[in-house]
Amino acid sequence: MKNKSLVSINDYSKEEQLSILELAAEFEKKPVQNILQDYVIASLFFEPSTRTRLSFESAVNRLGGKIVGFSEASNTSVKKGESLRDTILTVANYSDLIVMRNPVEGSARFASEISPVPIINAGDGANQHPTQTLLDLYSIQKTQGTLDNLHVAMVGDLKYGRTIHSLVIALCNYNTTFHLVSPVELKLPSSVKMHIKERKLAYHQYTEVEDVIPNADVLYMTRIQRERFSDPLEYERIKNSYNLSYEMIQNTKENFRVLHPLPRVNEININVDKSPKAYYFEQALNGVFVRQALIASILGLK
């Protein structure tokens, strides 16, 4: 993947994705390696996202690299009206790779086309966030021992959640059976279902979380945001019905794990945290290994 920007998860083939996961496992065993000591990584966060930024910066630091950049656009030349084109062309002079988060959709694709150095998309608005998808795949593979033939239940806002959309598309490579749980108004859009249908995979739709728990291998929970509802009472009702508790996951399969991209609001009760089947904090840590693997791979160091 030398010099190959990652903008959308589908920019990398299944084989390329798997090789990143394999490399991530290597970094998990040995997270501190001094392979980036001669490299400068630019970290351009045009909107704040502390979690993602720290994960990338931790990945670079553990590999001995240096970071330049900004964590929000407010006191930069961007604020003075500099175009994205000019920012990218300037920063590319100072760095070997650019990690960018930008609220404008399509900005990462554009940057990858004009930049002389590779781009990693750390989120472009509601569009793509491919490193989240890679860390989700890694977490599923690690907890299940495989990515193939799993029953994956996805719960919450399936309509607007870009994390869900990318993960569904990525899992279509692995003969997944999808169990989609959402309020009627937040069902998975047909543009995403199209990918499942193209592969002739099975999917089932539900409105209650309880219905999917007994058969699921992975329960992938997501937030439901208040602003998605026109009726506040409806939001209150939904909010309380999608609240996973410790008791609810007692009679689950041995390999059952709860994943969540974080931050959570109240869709997972904190009493779930004590269960060995709660995996969301490890999942976040996996993001560091996956990002180490991606950076090392793009720079041709592994």
Added chain:
Amino acid sequence: MEKKKVKELKVSAIENGTVIDHIPPSAVFKVIRILKLEAFEDMVLFATNLESKKYGKKGIIKVSGRFFEPQELNKISLVAPHASIIEIRDFQVASKKIVETPNQVNGIVKCFNPNCITNKEQVRAKFTVVDKEDTRLKCHYCEKITTRETMEFF
């Protein structure tokens, strides 16, 4: 009265040029814009809401002294997917064909997503046509789908 009618008929026939037939009435002005006929200096005739056996109502445009490249004409398939193109030479039909929807649409349609980079900076809009029958265009940048209902032209 009789005399005037005859004169009108004469005007509507062209000696050399292109006739674009079977345009949906709502798309006639869009076709004029897409082919940049507003700036054209020779004769352009158009009519709309004519009776059509196939489509109920239709529009038609006649452009005198002008033949178009296929790429140019295929752009109009986005608003007039069943339009037929008739080339006239010496008052005779020289060729007749149906427009074809291209696989790529670059620089003529705006992305409907206001938060797309193509609407924020000087970035040329590019699309892949993912559904030719329903005219669904996937933005190369934000990956959202622009449909015939949300389509706007530059």
